[in-house]
Amino acid sequence: MTFGDGICTVLQCSVLLRVRLLRGCCLRLSCGLRLLSVLVAVVVGSAYPLVAHAQSDSSATTDVNQEDESGDSQVAERVEAERQDAFNPYVITAHKHNFLLPLSYTSNVNRPSIEVQDIPEGLDYRPYEVNFQISLKAQVNQRKLLFTGDALFFGFTLESWWQLYNSPLSSPFRETNYQPEFFYLTPLLWGPYGGTTALAVGVEHQSNGQLQNLSRSWNRVYAELIYGRGSFVASLRPWYRLVEDEKDDPSDAEGDDNPDILDFYGNAQLTLGWKSQTLELSSLIRGNYSTGKGAIDTTITFPMFGKFRGMIQYFNGYGDSLIDYNRFQHRLGVGIALTNLF
Secondary structure (H helix, E strand, O other): OHHHHHHHHHHHHHHHHOOOOOOOOHHHHHHHHHHHHHHHHHHHHHHHHHHHHHHHHHHHHHHHHHHHHHHOOHHHHHHHHHHOOOOOOOOEEOOOEEEEEEEEEEEEOOHHHOOOOOOOOOOOOOOEEEEEEEEEEOOOOOOOOHHHOEEEEEEEEEEEEOOOHHHHHOOOOOEEEEEEEEEEEEEEOOOOOOOEEEEEEEEEEEOOOOHHHHOOEEEEEEEEEEEOOOOOEEEEEEEOOOOOOOOOOOOOOOOOOOHHHHHHHHOEEEEEEEEEOOOOOEEEEEEEOOOOOOEEEEEEEEHHHHHHEEEEEOOOOOOHHHOOOOOEEEEEEEEOOOOOOO
């Protein structure tokens, strides 16, 4: 081997050694990159559920805070529940309050009304009786009429004053009032103080179904603004009486039975309600500013058994019933609430 061949051999060995070293470095680099990618994947994969969980918690906290701030309106909850069963043939929807008061004491009962009937002398109405009310409604439309969530209803309310404990007088129904109505209800976008609002517009007839001298009836149109926030409910309802012709004689079947009813019954009413986990409280105030007459009706209900609630009701003023629309009365009743106040 010559000197030149020896140099070539050394150079070849050096090149091969460098190539092998380079391959080793590339292999280590490749392994390092693969390991790094695995670590990144593990870290990102482990962190993502934590981020998602944190976002979920944050969203839930926001929802809870919003719910705490505004609260679910009792009115909105009732409307939604009624909408779900509106066309269920096995469900009857309550309209106004349904109740039975087996013990009801009324002052200043309209005794002159008994004088026009053929009643034996010495018999009279008694101040204690049974008072009950049945109020139902049915939705007419299945699709929206003007706005989303609106509805047209037919409602019917019957309230009776029954002299159950007056056996000498054959326990008659002293008075029964009938109130059919049509009304349109729509939610409003206006929601002051985080509450919800709705508007109702209706026309109703109210009468006691009696003969001429005992007949009392009137027709009115009304608009009602309803507000609810959490456990608080309020409504304001003014009305306009539809004018009737005057009677030529009190015994006439046609004509106005009670032309001065607005003087005593009033031309608007304000209702305030509040509900806790156990109690329901409602107060209705109506009146006529020009005459200073009207009434206040306060009701409280409390748990009793099953779906039934105990109920205490106090009325003070004019118009507890149509036959007594122009008589000032106190009435205190105790019994059972068949449905919620609102």
